[in-house]
Every structure is written in C-alpha cells, then in structure tokens.
Amino acid sequence: MLRKNENNRTENTDYRELYENAHDPILIYSLPDLVILDANNAAFKVYGYDRNELIGLSLNNLSTDADAIKKNSKKLSEEKVYMKFETVHKSKSGKLIDFEVNATLFNYKGKLVILAIHRDITKRKKLEEDLINAKIKAEKSDRLKSEFLAQMSHEIRTPVNTMLSFTSLLKSELYDMLDEDQKDSFSLIESGGKRLIRTVDSLLTMAQIQSGNYEIKKEEVDLSNDIIRSIYESYKPTAESKNLEFRVIKGSENFKVIADDYSLRQLFTNLVDNAIKYTDSGFVEIRMFRDNSNDTKVTVKDSGIGISKEYQSKLFTPFSQEDSGYSRKYEGSGMGLALVKHYCEINNLTISLESNKNKGAAFTVTFPEKNVF
Known part of the structure; x- marks a missing residue:
C-alpha cells in the first residue's frame, strides 16, 4: 500500500512537471462560473500576469467574446465532449492573442472543471489574413487589368475598323485608277490594321486566361x-x-x-x-x-x-x-x-x-x- 502511494506521488509529480513546463499556456477553470483555478508557467508568461493576479480571475476578463466562452463551456459540460475551437484573448497589456483551444473536462481536486490548452496562432492568423488580402488585391488587379484591356480593345478596334472600312471602300472605288505601288500601299494599310486587331485580341485573351476569367x-x-x-x-x-x-x-x-x-x-x-x-x-x-x-x-x-x-x-x-x-x-x-x-x-x-x-x-x-x- 505504501509503495502504491509512493508511485502515485511520483506519477503526479511527473504530470505536474509536464504541465508546468508545457510550451503552450494551460488554464484550468471552474464550471459554471469560469474562474481560473490554476495555470502553468507559459500562461503567466503569455498573458503577462503574476500567479496571484491570474488565479481567481474570471475567464471573461481574458476573452474578447464572453458569449462564445459561455456557449462552448456549456456545450462541453453538457455533452462531455472534447472540443477544439479558435478564440481571441487579451493579455494584461491589452495585446490581442489568437488561440487555438483544445478543451476537455477534467477532475481537479474532486471537482469537474475544464482544462484548456491554448496554442498561440497569432502569426498563423496574420499570415492567413495577409494571404486573403493578397488574393483580394490580386483579383482586383486582374479585374482592373481585364477592364483596362477591354476598354483599350474597344478604343483601338473602333478607329482601326473605321480605317479599314474606308480603306476598302476607297480601294474598290479607285482600283482601276491605281498603279501597282498604290495598290500595294492599300494592301499594306489593310494588313497592318488587321495585324493590330489580332494583337489586341491576343492581349485581351491572354489577360482573360491568366486571370481565370476566360470562359470555356x-x-x-x-x-x-x-x-x-x-x-x-x-x-x-x-x-x-x-x-x-x-x-x-x-x-x-x-x-x-x-x-x-x-x-x-x-x-x-x-x-x-x-x-x-x-x-x-x-x-x-x-x-x-x-x-x-x-x-x-x-x-x-x-x-x-x-x-x-x-x-x-x-x-x-x-x-x-x-x-x-x-x-x-x-x-x-x-x-x-x-x-x-x-x-x-x-x-x-x-x-x-x-x-x-x-x-x-x-x-x-x-x-x-x-x-x-
């Protein structure tokens, strides 16, 4: 019996060391009032509170969304399920921290409480936000480029088509009066105009394909x-x-x-x-x-x-x-x-x-x- 008690004490000591030295903040808080009963060293460091300041503090003082905290805690206590969710807490200095929380029910000194491991994902969320903003910016840039090219296509096509129409009309009206050099000049005007329109069409199509706006x-x-x-x-x-x-x-x-x-x-x-x-x-x-x-x-x-x-x-x-x-x-x-x-x-x-x-x-x-x- 004595040996069993010694083994239990050793095991509890090992768990306590793992708890205290864990990289992520760990909070233990009561139900249903959500008062912090215990926390590890990482929690004091991240939140910026001393032990006597953080212990006894309501979780609502840390959370930026009290309703979500109550809802998640209620669901956890009623359904007795493991939960994973994201939340935002604020430190003593007012700094906002994005957390990924893994929470479960836990027997603490004979009472059923919540043990929650908080992983700091602030950098990840910032990266995700930057990626979203970059995507929005790129989509806006692609849209503006497509609109610009479409407008330029119209601005170039209209006068060139007019020029080609009048060139064709003049050529047909004057054809019998033209020498070979003049006929060649008309042909050069026509081929140059058609080449310009083909180039504009190619630019517009390339922009549509690259921006994902080309419809097939x-x-x-x-x-x-x-x-x-x-x-x-x-x-x-x-x-x-x-x-x-x-x-x-x-x-x-x-x-x-x-x-x-x-x-x-x-x-x-x-x-x-x-x-x-x-x-x-x-x-x-x-x-x-x-x-x-x-x-x-x-x-x-x-x-x-x-x-x-x-x-x-x-x-x-x-x-x-x-x-x-x-x-x-x-x-x-x-x-x-x-x-x-x-x-x-x-x-x-x-x-x-x-x-x-x-x-x-x-x-x-x-x-x-x-x-x-």
Whole structure:
C-alpha cells in the first residue's frame, strides 16, 4: 500500500512537471462560473500576469467574446465532449492573442472543471489574413487589368475598323485608277490594321486566361470538316502568294471531338499562321490521324526556318521570340504559341514539337480518346 502511494506521488509529480513546463499556456477553470483555478508557467508568461493576479480571475476578463466562452463551456459540460475551437484573448497589456483551444473536462481536486490548452496562432492568423488580402488585391488587379484591356480593345478596334472600312471602300472605288505601288500601299494599310486587331485580341485573351476569367464552353466540334477545313480555306491564298504547297492529309475518316470551339479554332489558326509566316519555300501540311493508343493527333508541319534546341524550352513563354530586336526578319507579338499552350491546357490536350534550326517544325496536338467520338 505504501509503495502504491509512493508511485502515485511520483506519477503526479511527473504530470505536474509536464504541465508546468508545457510550451503552450494551460488554464484550468471552474464550471459554471469560469474562474481560473490554476495555470502553468507559459500562461503567466503569455498573458503577462503574476500567479496571484491570474488565479481567481474570471475567464471573461481574458476573452474578447464572453458569449462564445459561455456557449462552448456549456456545450462541453453538457455533452462531455472534447472540443477544439479558435478564440481571441487579451493579455494584461491589452495585446490581442489568437488561440487555438483544445478543451476537455477534467477532475481537479474532486471537482469537474475544464482544462484548456491554448496554442498561440497569432502569426498563423496574420499570415492567413495577409494571404486573403493578397488574393483580394490580386483579383482586383486582374479585374482592373481585364477592364483596362477591354476598354483599350474597344478604343483601338473602333478607329482601326473605321480605317479599314474606308480603306476598302476607297480601294474598290479607285482600283482601276491605281498603279501597282498604290495598290500595294492599300494592301499594306489593310494588313497592318488587321495585324493590330489580332494583337489586341491576343492581349485581351491572354489577360482573360491568366486571370481565370476566360470562359470555356465544351461542345461537339467537327475538327476535320469544320475547323481544319475553314482554316485551310482561309490561309490558302496566303500560302499561294508565297508559292507554298499547302495541304491537308486526313484520309476518309472524320474527326469529331469535345472541346471549346473558339479556343480550338484559335489554337490551330495560330499554328498554321506561324507555319506559313516562317516558311519561305517548300510546304505547310496539316495531318490528322489516330495513333496506336486510339488518341487523335493533328500535326502542323512545315519546311520553314525551324526552332533551335536551345530556344525550345522558352517557346511557350509569352512575348518570347527566338529572333528579337528591331532587326528581326519576321513580325509578331510573341503571344501566339503561349496562347496555343493555354488553349491546349483548357481543353485537356497536349502539344509536342519536333524541330531543328533551318529544318522545319512539326507541332503535334493530341486529343485523348475520351475527348473523341
């Protein structure tokens, strides 16, 4: 019996040492009046009270929300459950401290009381608040950027479209009176205006995608008879003007997919536009086929200037171009392939490249079998 009592005293001493030396503040308070009966060293340090000041103090003197304290204590005493909640207390100096509280019922000197471990989460809450504020700020910035670009798009489109309309009208009215140089001048005005509108559209689309405001509409799309055919017909005159062989290879099979029509159309428009732009002689080819995994692939291949191995890692970065500066031979904003990459991602497609400098390029877009029917 004597040995048992000695063991109990040793055990109680060990628990007391753990309690006193715990890193987190621990409060023991009575029910239902919530008077602090005991506290550990960490509690005195964090709250800034001496032992004789803190012991006997009502928990309401520490809490910034007395109603929540009463509600949680009542629930704990009635339901006899372990509770975890967050609260805000104030120290003796008035400093507010965010706590994560783990509370349970506890037998203290023959009475049922509450033992609550308070973990200081002030830094975590501040970080969470900073993250929320940063998110709000970023969303506001994205919204303002989108609004600005939309407004700029309107401000640029309106006069440019007016200019293009009058240019087309003048050209048709005066065509028989113009010499070849004057006809070329009209063509330059038209191509320059259309290029400016395409650049504005690309900027606006890029901003929408990056801010998460680009809305996609997945639907049944006829890839071969609609999208590829219309792009082919649209770019055929441009290819012929450069004496390029422009061909589509697909066999007798039709290819229908589930995708966002607009982004898919823009994806292949950009690839074909680049292929023709960067090819001065030879061919541009669009090939559609199914591989051994039954995935549908569309390859846009050309015999153009190609892309160096060193540059390929930067290929899909916005505004990047292998040949940069005012001396560059080919025009462009550097957004085309960056948009292609984004268009692939929002449609759950993959894109790969095979190319060497001065040996042409082949971009292959893969549609998973589940996206094809």
